[in-house]
Amino acid sequence: MAKKLYKCAPGSFRLPLFADSNGKLKSRKADGVPFVHWPDGSWCLPANLYMQELYRRGLSTKNGGGTLATYAAGISHLIRFCWDTRKDPRELSNDDFAKFIKQLSDEPCRRHLGQKARNANRVVDVGRVCLDFLDSYARHLGDASMVGPDGRIRCERKTARIRTRRKDGSAGEIQRQYWHHHAFPQRDPLRKRLPISAASIALLQAATIECSVSRHQRKRRLVMLKLLEMTGGRRGEAGRLTVKSVRDAAAMEHPMLRLPTLKKRKDEDRLVPVHGHDLRLVLEYIDVNRSRVIRDKLGKSNDHGIVLIGETTGQPLDVGTITREISTLAKQAGLTGKACAHMFRHRFITKVFVSLIELHRCANTDEFRRFLLDGEAIKRKVMEWTGHGSIASLEPYIHLAFDEFANIKKTYSQMNTYLVIDSFASTIEQTLLEIKSAGSHREQAVAILATFSSQLADLKRELLGLDRMAEDAHLEAA
Incomplete structure (x- = not known):
């Protein structure tokens, strides 16, 4: 199993925010925020900018990093791919991203011979997180041509509408946006995990x-x-x-x-x-x-x-x-x-x-x-x-x-x-x-x-x- 490319901040960690007019550093408690690094242990700036953005969005860091750790684990696959191909994330082409998705789909499971490391649904989930990461990096760079329908990585943001009910019992709707790329595999039918007997x-x-x-x-x-x-x-x-x-x-x-x-x-x-x-x-x-x-x-x-x-x-x-x-x-x-x-x-x-x-x-x-x-x-x-x-x-x-x-x-x-x-x-x-x-x-x-x-x-x-x-x-x- 490949070594993790992130480590969560300890309970005493405080995230630096800014220095006031007296030069005093202002910070806030941010335990559990994942720090992402390249495979050689060096600081991965693009990934950590993304982690800070997710933290500001309000995603949970509880219990070993929470939702942020899930995102860190997802983009770690792309960070490793970039390292192996000797490319910065900003240099990836559409063909590079398609090759990355194929590698995720074809990777064999180390524990069970003859099985894949991840199913189609997991590949799509990782791919969506990686596109969200690349979109965030592009915004930090001010590069509007990096991802999008006409970008170097050709993808689009779609909207899913989920029916729900409000507290008063009336019908409602939640809209969720997600990324799509032509290289994503067809999703497998969802298999519900049964209760333990x-x-x-x-x-x-x-x-x-x-x-x-x-x-x-x-x-x-x-x-x-x-x-x-x-x-x-x-x-x-x-x-x-x-x-x-x-x-x-x-x-x-x-x-x-x-x-x-x-x-x-x-x-x-x-x-x-x-x-x-x-x-x-x-x-x-x-x-x-x-x-x-x-x-x-x-x-x-x-x-x-x-x-x-x-x-x-x-x-x-x-x-x-x-x-x-x-x-x-x-x-x-x-x-x-x-x-x-x-x-x-x-x-x-x-x-x-x-x-x-x-x-x-x-x-x-x-x-x-x-x-x-x-x-x-x-x-x-x-x-x-x-x-x-x-x-x-x-x-x-x-x-x-x-x-x-x-x-x-x-x-x-x-x-x-x-x-x-x-x-x-x-x-x-x-x-x-x-x-x-x-x-x-x-x-x-x-x-x-x-x-x-x-x-x-x-x-x-x-x-x-x-x-x-x-x-x-x-x-x-x-």
């Missing part, structure tokens, strides 16, 4: 027992899987969950876990409904396994407050580590299909909507038809839980609209009962695995069983609370 989650949980080298690592991996499953959070969001958030949620009658929302430049949080027995598993890791590492590696006074930490350093796990952890577990479990953190998010969102649809359909067919026609309130509530930027972005998960607003409380009660039981089934699997791993250690097995007993009590309380909610909703409807 309950069977696959069970295999991943079992793999934590088989391939973990310490109690802390085993427990942290189980908690990591549980957090992804129960919150529907992105990997970076699960990685930034705080101990305070978990403790605050555990103290609530109806727990709502505060989770950071990424994909946005401005820091925001959202509240996600969770179950008490799930929180008990996380708290056990915090109070037993995590606290020991924090005490030994950092000291309690230096505790940063993030839940998932590395055993050798006590520092928070980064998104790359979470990805590698799931990959390791998937390999140990023998999963043949794709397994990644985002598939847990698909599962969370899909479970919510499937439970709503199935439960309502069973209740009354005529009511279900009405249920399809006016359900923007349900969509907006789920959008709050998942951290999506718009209602339209939930459409891949549903093809129907949901519930009349007056019936939402009753529907939520049915839905939550379904989700509580489904979640507790997963908790049972984890507890059985931990008992198995305890082996002959009687004290450890007894402690695990005591935790399980408390989880069962939590389940009973939750179901009782949901019964009361359903009864209240029934009385209110009457």
